[in-house]
Amino acid sequence: MNQPISRKQHGFTDYSYIPLALALPKLAGFEDEKTAVTLTRVLAGNILTSSLFTRAEWGAFKKLPFKTHLLLDIGVGVLAASAPWLFGFADNKAARNSFLLLGAFGLAAGTLSRPEEMPDEV
Numbered sequence: 001m002n003q004p005i006s007r008k009q010h011g012f013t014d015y016s017y018i019p020l021a022l023a024l025p026k027l028a029g030f031e032d033e034k035t036a037v038t039l040t041r042v043l044a045g046n047i048l049t050s051s052l053f054t055r056a057e058w059g060a061f062k063k064l065p066f067k068t069h070l071l072l073d074i075g076v077g078v079l080a081a082s083a084p085w086l087f088g089f090a091d092n093k094a095a096r097n098s099f100l101l102l103g104a105f106g107l108a109a110g111t112l113s114r115p116e117e118m119p120d121e122v
Helices: 007-028 034-053 066-086 093-111
Strands: none
Touching: 007 034, 007 066, 007 093, 034 066, 034 093, 066 093
C-alpha cells in the first residue's frame, strides 16, 4: 500500500485534529449533545497526549514509538466512528456525521502514514 504521509507530515495532521475536534460542536451545531461534546474533548486530549509523547520531530517528550502512535490513531479513529452508536447520539445527525468525519480523519492518518521510526538522537 502506498503510504504518502511522512512522519513529519503526520504531526501536522495530529495538531490539526485537536482544534478541529474541539471546534466541531459549535461548527456543526451539536453543543446541546453533552455526551458528544465531552467525547470531542476526550478525543482531542488523547491525540494531544499521544502526540506530545511520540518519538517524532514534533513530539515534546519522545517516549512513544511512532508505530505505536499510529496504532493509537487507528484505535481513536475506530472509536470516533463508532461513538454515535456506542454512546447513544446516532439520532443527532450533526454529531453523528462529525464523529464519522473524526473517525475517517484518524483512520486515514493512521493507515496512510509511513511507519518510519525516528532515528535515535545522537
